[in-house]
Amino acid sequence: xxxxxxxxxxxxxxxxxxxxxxxxxxxxxxxxxxxxxxxxxxxxxxxxxxxxxxxxxxxxxxxxxxxxxxxxxxxxxxxxxxxxxxxxxxxxxxxxxxxxxxxxxxxxxxxxxxxxxxxxxxxxxxxxxxxxxxxxxxxxxxxxxxxxxxxxxxxxxxxxxxxxxxxxxxxxxxxxxxxxxxxxxxxxxxxxxxxxxxxxxxxxxxxxxxxxxxxxxxxxxxxxxxxxxxxxxxxxxxxxxxxxxxxxxxxxxxxxxxxxxxxxxxxxxxxxxxxxxxxxxxxxxxxxxxxxxxxxxxxxxxxxxxxxxxxxxxxxxxxxxxxxxxxxxxxxxxxxxxxxxxxxxxxxxxxxxxxxxx
Amino acid sequence: xxxxxxxxxxxxxxxxxxxxxxxxxxxxxxxxxxxxxxxxxxxxxxxxxxxxxxxxxxxxxxxxxxxxxxxxxxxxxxxxxxxxxxxxxxxxxxxxxxxxxxxxxxxxxxxxxxxxxxxxxxxxxxxxxxxxxxxxxxxxxxxxxxxxxxxxxxxxxxxxxxxxxxxxxxxxxxxxxxxxxxxxxxxxxxxxxxxxxxxxxxxxxxxxxxxxxxxxxxxxxxxxxxxxxxxxxxxxxxxxxxxxxxxxxxxxxxxxxxxxxxxxxxxxxxxxxxxxxxxxxxxxxxxxxxxxxxxxxxxxxxxxxxxxxxxxxxxxxxxxxxxxxxxxxxxxxxxxxxxxxxxxxxxxxxxxxxxxxx
Numbered sequence: 001x002x003x004x005x006x007x008x009x010x011x012x013x014x015x016x017x018x019x020x021x022x023x024x025x026x027x028x029x030x031x032x033x034x035x036x037x038x039x040x041x042x043x044x045x046x047x048x049x050x051x052x053x054x055x056x057x058x059x060x061x062x063x064x065x066x067x068x069x070x071x072x073x074x075x076x077x078x079x080x081x082x083x084x085x086x087x088x089x090x091x092x093x094x095x096x097x098x099x100x101x102x103x104x105x106x107x108x109x110x111x112x113x114x115x116x117x118x119x120x121x122x123x124x125x126x127x128x129x130x131x132x133x134x135x136x137x138x139x140x141x142x143x144x145x146x147x148x149x150x151x152x153x154x155x156x157x158x159x160x161x162x163x164x165x166x167x168x169x170x171x172x173x174x175x176x177x178x179x180x181x182x183x184x185x186x187x188x189x190x191x192x193x194x195x196x197x198x199x200x201x202x203x204x205x206x207x208x209x210x211x212x213x214x215x216x217x218x219x220x221x222x223x224x225x226x227x228x229x230x231x232x233x234x235x236x237x238x239x240x241x242x243x244x245x246x247x248x249x250x251x252x253x254x255x256x257x258x259x260x261x262x263x264x265x266x267x268x269x270x271x272x273x274x275x276x277x278x279x280x281x282x283x284x285x286x287x288x289x290x291x292x293x294x295x296x297x298x299x300x301x302x303x304x305x306x307x308x309x310x311x312x313x314x315x316x317x318x319x320x321x322x323x324x325x326x327x328x329x330x331x332x333x334x335x336x337x338x339x340x341x342x343x344x345x346x347x348x349x350x351x352x353x354x355x356x357x358x
Numbered sequence: 359x360x361x362x363x364x365x366x367x368x369x370x371x372x373x374x375x376x377x378x379x380x381x382x383x384x385x386x387x388x389x390x391x392x393x394x395x396x397x398x399x400x401x402x403x404x405x406x407x408x409x410x411x412x413x414x415x416x417x418x419x420x421x422x423x424x425x426x427x428x429x430x431x432x433x434x435x436x437x438x439x440x441x442x443x444x445x446x447x448x449x450x451x452x453x454x455x456x457x458x459x460x461x462x463x464x465x466x467x468x469x470x471x472x473x474x475x476x477x478x479x480x481x482x483x484x485x486x487x488x489x490x491x492x493x494x495x496x497x498x499x500x501x502x503x504x505x506x507x508x509x510x511x512x513x514x515x516x517x518x519x520x521x522x523x524x525x526x527x528x529x530x531x532x533x534x535x536x537x538x539x540x541x542x543x544x545x546x547x548x549x550x551x552x553x554x555x556x557x558x559x560x561x562x563x564x565x566x567x568x569x570x571x572x573x574x575x576x577x578x579x580x581x582x583x584x585x586x587x588x589x590x591x592x593x594x595x596x597x598x599x600x601x602x603x604x605x606x607x608x609x610x611x612x613x614x615x616x617x618x619x620x621x622x623x624x625x626x627x628x629x630x631x632x633x634x635x636x637x638x639x640x641x642x643x644x645x646x647x648x649x650x651x652x653x654x655x656x657x658x659x660x661x662x663x664x665x666x667x668x669x670x671x672x673x674x675x676x677x678x679x680x681x682x683x684x685x686x687x688x689x690x691x692x693x694x695x696x697x698x699x700x701x702x703x704x705x706x707x708x709x710x711x712x713x714x715x716x
Contacts, residue, residue: 042529044536107495111488130469133491134532137465137498141525144502148518156514160506167499171400174492178402 017348026073029087030094037095037142041135048127048135052106054118058126068118071234071353072097072205078345079209079223082338090209092146093158097205099143100166104201106136108173112260119251140166150212158211161220165204172196176262183286185263187272191232194265198238199231206230206346222335226346229329234353236322239264240315241358243306249358255302261288265321270314277311284308326354375706384431387445388452395453395504399496406485406493410464412476416484426476429592429711430455430563436703437567437581440696448567450504451516455563457501458524462559464494466531470618477609498524508570516569519578523562530555534620541644543621545630549590552623556596557589564588564704580693584704587687592711594680597622598673599716601664607716613660619646623679628672635669642666684712 038049050056057063073094080090108114109122110132116122124132143166147159175193179185206227207220215223241250242257243266250256257264271282284305288294309315329350333343396407408414415421431452438448466472467480468490474480482490501524505517533551537543564585565578573581599608600615601624608614615622629640642663646652667673687708691701 042532045528045532103495107491111491129487130535133465133469134528134535137461137494138525138528138532140495140498141521141528144517144521145525148514148521151514151518153511153514156506156509156511156517159502159514159517160509163499163502163506167496167503170403170492170496170499174400174403174496177488177492 017345019348019352022074022078022345022349023070025087026075026077026094027070029077029091030070030073030098033091033095033146034098037099037146038139040142041138044127044131045135045138048123048131049102049139051126052102052123052135054120058121069356069358071349072101072202074349075202075205075227075346076209078342078349079206080213081209081342082223082336082346083210083213083215083219084339085209085213087209089213092150092155093208093212094205096143096147096158096162097201097208099139099146100162100169101201103136103139103143104169104173106132106139110136111173111177114260116252154212154214157217158208161204161207161211161224165200168196168200172198172200179263180261182263183289184271185268187265187268190263190265190268194235194239195228195232198235199228202231202234203227219336222332225332225335226329226350229325229332230350230353233322233325233329233350236265236318236325237354237356239266240318240322243309244315246357251358254299255306258302258305259297261285261294265318266309266314268314269317269321270309270312273312273314273317275312277308278313281305281308281312322354326350375703377706377710380432380436380703380707381428383445384433384435384452385428387435387449388428388431388456391449391453391504392456395457395500396497398500399493402485402489403493403496406481406489407460407497409484410460410481410493412478416479427714427716429707430459430560432707433560433563433585433704434567436700436707437564438571439567439700440581440694440704441568441571441573441577442697443567443571445567447571450508450513451566451570452563454501454505454516454520455559455566457497457504458520458527459559461494461497461501462527462531464490464497468494469531469535472618474610512570512572515575516566519562519565519569519582523558526554526558530558537621538619540621541647542629543626545623545626548621548623548626552593552597553586553590556593557586560589560592561585577694580690583690583693584687584708587683587690588708588711591680591683591687591708594623594676594683595712595714597624598676598680601667602673604715609716612657613664616660616663617655619643619652623676624667624672626672627675627679628667628670631670631672631675633670635666636671639663639666639670680712684708 035055038053039046041049047056047060051058054063076090076094076097077087079093081087105117106123109117110124110129114122115125123135143162144159147155147162172193172195175189176197179189179193203224204227207223210223211220239257242252242262242264243255245252247254253259270278330347333346393413396411397404399407405414405418409416412421434452434455435445435448437451439445463475464481467475468482468487472480473483481493501520502517505513505520530551533547534555537547537551561582562585565581568581569578597615600610600620600622601613603610605612611617628636688705691704
């Protein structure tokens, strides 16, 4: 059973967990292995990948770049601990999940035409589309290699889970692209897409360390349920930040998701809500889809759309959805036996995900 | 030991092997499994993939398209038989290798800007760059899934070999792209690139069925040696067809590789040969690299370059290289115990690869 106040004296309450330290541990243990894996790539792919990860700048000079929040590596190490193994057992899983995540970023940025990520020009902008495709492919292959070279039955099972998650990730991107060209997307379709695009790989991060540590499929599936709903909470927050986030914090443009006509949760919830603001929003977005001036829209035009989404209740619904998914994730944890300290840390990470500003 | 005239009465001489029947068997056994795998893709990726494989046309109508030569599936089934297993044991391997091969075609055609393949518009021309990237990614993931869902230790080993081959494939494409921008590429660099781009996956096709059938790593490595050199022979013939092939047979444009400034074997061998024709060719290609008119070159201008390559000995050297690699491939077969019938069939397939016109 889950308890935020575990009895054993080595554990901390969820409130007492230092989430920064957990994220830092994930980064510290996994980054050297990640860098060693990336160093195996043939030139110029090693350089392009190093640029993407923020280890060098566009001129090839060493850089102390923003490598992202590193939630997934932290989860993969906790995953190993949930199965009673040392955190280090989860490292190849953390690295493999990060490689798949970054493979998808490289390809998605190109497909979506995104020019900025983590405050820097995207790979296709700096090194061209061919390198973005190629290095993405290489990171995907490397992910499987890092796991399979362990050579155990557990590694094979971990790779199978990663492969399933990757297929869902790709399904989600396919849905995301097709929804951008559709006038109406239901809330259910949006949640399915986000479950594929974000939930599946976060779920895998939470099971992969445990599988490498010898957990059975039932325990791994339950951990994945926590990760899946955590992913949906994560994405709901991302969707809020994609419209109302502070560009200085997110590293993205203002109204980023609106500029890309993304049918994200606040938008589809607002369109489904009914009422005057919802209808006016629907008319505007339908006109935008046919407009040839869309690319030169002013800040005010996007601000108008954001205000209508908020007025129709899309912002509030999405905030509530993040809290709902957070609660379901926490509840799922009660289905797995694990050290109470680890359970408290997983709870704290879930709390962090829904309150973050970037 | 290899013998073209095996003693057991069920075998046929290499000369007597019906290569068309072997290719047809590979196609017949693997295509239904390949189609079932592709059918798992979320729309519209299933449709895009079906177009790529030639199962439907650009309007979505069923098509009896040219699915390629199907050398790899035939090899994967023979590979299982080489380990004493039934050919059916090799089918998931055949399908996985075909999926990886077609993943690379989808991405390479986009990176290289190739508009035609197998007499039809390429996927990025018909369905756009995003679908070419996405469906390529999906086929790559599906390849791993098809193998790993077998769930055996052998399947894990097979997946690891496929992953290693895929990494080399990607390395080879990276080299290929970088060589197009370089003035000089050595014959050794070209062979290394072609070994990565073509040899590695053909090698995997020849080991994957055997691994699924329980062969040990030594036997698998030796089978890969045959496949690797067969791949180099295959690619040398491809390089000849890329310049002097009949467009009606190859489905490519005339002088296809010259139009793309490919530093293929005939070109690098001609440039390395020395003498008047070699020097004149070097001057022309150096000027071409800087020319803004290159894209509007006439047939005659490409014909001039092809004639210089031939005069400098590049065509003859590449023909000999195909025969050399063919001989090394056949010789490698003597290192593995296998039914003499299977050995004769592998020899016959190698013979076919070096005499083909498409």
